[in-house]
Amino acid sequence: MYFSRVTLKLNQLPYVIQQKMQNSGPYAIHQWLWQLFPNQEKRTFLFREERISKDYQYYLLSEVAPLSNHQLFLIETKPYLPKLTIGMRLFFSLRANPVVFKNGKRSDVMMNAKYLIKQQGLKTNEIKICQNQAAINWLIKQSETRGFSLSTTNDQQVNCRVINYAQQQFIKKSDLKPIHYSSVDYQGVLTVTDVELFLETIYQGIGKSKGFGCGLFLIKHYQ
Template structure:
């Protein structure tokens, strides 16, 4: 695996690409980043958009952290790319600080008895509607209900087992936001939540955990969700 920091070059081509990102949203970023992996028929990278810092002329511009199974191209008229191998050696019981931007969703089966696949729902919006239906109208209380639902989505027993970790301390939600965007082939807008988590986890199964980190957590990966960043504490 490879972890890369990708920044726009200060040139006209990059400026035009940046305008496209600002107009079209995260999926435009996904399409641009795919140009660094020209040999791929299917996406095998995760990315996270942040604000650039430390590079002259880049303040306020987006930059990307990218986790990929192959190294990105280094020669690009759009991007400056800094890459290092991502090969953490973890042991059982190791504690890691993490940051994660995820799109928490849950599947609910419909009323039909022959329904075998559940319909996907946004966890935060579902929590909001449920709270409103119970009579809660205060904005702060609604947000608390939404945040708690997002935390439970990440730390539930099923997901912890799937990740091979345990959460001994409840993670913190740094920010959550609602987005509307579309893919190139679709005219209909797609709505999704993006939740930024920070916290500490304990590794139970190192190989399983790293496999899941490589795959990404949750949905909306093409819109910049799913990448978990980790460091030892």
């Protein structure tokens, strides 16, 4: 596996391409990043977008090394093989698209929680707290079969918090309806419970909308 930091050369984008980026957002970026992997018919990478001042930066995890040069990007790549052990604690950052299924249909975890809360007649100021807890509960559920658990603090609270929630919309093609999805940014500390399973989780990503920049675990040792 390979981990890359890719910076978009925004000042070199023609006006037409800048407009495409504004209208198509993650879809356009996904297509451009795919250019870094020629002859790959199937997507073999995960990515995540970060805004650094005015720059657009992307973290990529891929099965094969991307091109070293591209007219749209500055590319930095290194081999990636985390050395993990059972019981190891890791700080993590994750952007995911948590969903639940109701009556056979996919539903945003946060909006589903808001709907249930309103049905219960809870106060408005309690909605965000309950929504965040629903998102964390989703990640806890995922962890049960993904080779990790969320660590707890001294007072036995889960060491994980929701940093940001965003509803996303973009147009894939002008003659199609807009695509909607949501993303939740998590930060916290996890414990490795199964090395092979967790490596598979890192490599394959977690949750839906991976093609739109969700699912990539960013990890580092936690002291």
